[in-house]
Amino acid sequence: MSTITPVIHPAPRAKTAHGPVGGASRNWKAPIALGVFTLLGLLMLVVFGRDGISTMRLSTGSDLIQLPALELPTRATGVVITVLLLAITLVSSRLVYKRAKVPVWLISVFAFLLLVGFLVWASAGSTLPIPGLLFGSISLAVPLIFGALGGVISERVGVVNIAIEGQLLAGAFTSALVASVTNQPLLGLLAAMVAGMAVSFVLAAFSIKYFVDQVIVGVVLNVLVIGFTGFLYSQLLAPNSALLNQPPKFERIHIPFLSEIPIIGPVLFRQTLIVYLMYVAVIAVYFAVFHTKWGLRLRAVGEHPQAADTVGINVARTRFLNVSLAGAIVGLGGAYFTLGSVGAFGKEMTAGAGFIALAAVIFGRWDPIRATLAALLFGFASNLQSVLSIIGSPVPSEFMLMLPYLVTIFAVAGLVGRSRPPAASGKPYIKS
Known part of the structure; x- marks a missing residue:
């Protein structure tokens, strides 16, 4: 008489709306x-x-629609915002x-509330011009945004663009010179x-064709452009500023x-x-x-050049063209x-904006x-420290200047999500 051995199947794992329990690890960073x-x-x-x-x-004197000023009790507003911040923290936990x-979106709401609370606290007993604050932030962020767009294109195609600073400075110098001589700002542009x-073409030539380390090439280009434009400014523009350095x-x-x-409306x-x-x-x-x-x-x-080459994409040409396009955007x-801003070229007038744009790419x-x-965050923080100093806020200006970099460190550390560059970024491709 044969015996039948029962087959015992493992019990199915309990599931929730977000997947099986125990299947995903808890990430407490946020x-x-x-x-x-x-x-x-x-x-x-x-x-x-x-x-x-x-x-x-909330309004400027020239606005067609005038909004009344918003008056908030500083301490009471701070208490309400703190309670909301605590609630969001508990929800995230x-x-x-x-x-x-x-x-x-929940992290964004948290950041917005924290910003409002800080502005209310910093402007106690004073008037904070919101349109002026935002307008100045846009103005300071414009070169950073162009630099960041160029950096995104370069790194997406596999070339680390450390030379954003040099591209910005070269664009500023050339536009001032050409627009001054021709009296045509479009030609300067x-x-x-x-x-x-x-x-960017020099960066592409050395890094793509001759396989030189991209970071080293970018740093050298920055130093070269700073020295070259500084020399031409001292020898050419400064002695003939009326003719060569007064662009419209x-x-x-x-x-x-x-x-x-x-x-x-007034801001954008x-x-x-x-x-x-x-x-x-x-x-x-x-x-x-x-x-x-x-x-x-x-x-x-930028992710897998060997696979792209296999399907017929010319890797070197694609990188050359896109790095050059990125340089034009940064220019x-x-x-x-x-x-659009200063109105005349000055030595090292970009003041590290290229490196801030590179940080924006990573962030x-x-x-x-x-x-x-x-x-825009970087531009806002830079302009905020100027506005707060004007209204007599007790916040040290140095704190506002370092704030964007602290946020970037948090971002790179993964507290607001994993930050991973394109897989082949910075790696030369040698066709086998």
Whole structure:
């Protein structure tokens, strides 16, 4: 008589709405970071809170629609915001406990509330001009955004672009010289693109054709452009400034109807041609990188050049063309210094903007939109320290200058998501 051995199947794993229990590890980085900032907010807004009324001016004198100033009790507002920060921190902790991902929008709301709380605390007893603060932030961020877009394209195709600083400076010098001689700012703008492309072409030639270390080439190019433009400024522009260093600036263009929208109208739609080109460039680069055949080839070369070569993509040519395109975009940012902002070239006038743009690329995780937002953050922090010093805020200006870099360190450390560059970025491709 044969016996039948029962087959025992393992019990199915319990599932939740977010997948099997125990299947995904809990990542407590976001709740820990939010908890630290909540504690800092508690200390600043409540323990060391300030008394008085914080006034937020929402309109300028030339606005068609005048919004009333917003008056907030400083200490009470700080208490309310601290409670909201604590609630978001608890929600994020519960999500992680349930092995769910903390959504980006929740972190964004947390950051916005913390920023509002800081502004209210810093402006106690004073008036903070919100349109002026935002307008100045856009102005400071324009060259950073052009630099970040160029950096994204270069690194997406596999070339680390340390030479953004040199491309910005070359664009600023050339645009000032050409626009001064021709009295045509548009020609200066085109000359800036050519100058940025020339610097990037040298970077591409040495790093792609001769396999020289890309970081070393970029650093050398920065030093070379700084020295070369400084020498020409001292020997050529300074002695003949009336002829060679007084370029005509672009006039501000008011977009009908849009420029009259409260708050955002004066900030976004009363700008110069270069700023409007920046808007177009951000949208065009994002669409091209992620939604076109060109972008697919670019990303393929930056991620796996050998596989791209196998399917018939010329890796060297693709890298050459895209690094040159990136240089032209960065050159536009250099032109903004002389044709849209300062109005004349000065030695080392970019003041490290290229390296800040490179930090924006990393903070933005090599995405055009995110890199743009990171550049706007840098511009906002730089302008905020100037505005706070004008209204007599007790916040040290040095703190505001280092704030964007602290945020970048948190981003690179993975507290706001994993930051991974393109796999082949910085690696020369030698065809086998």
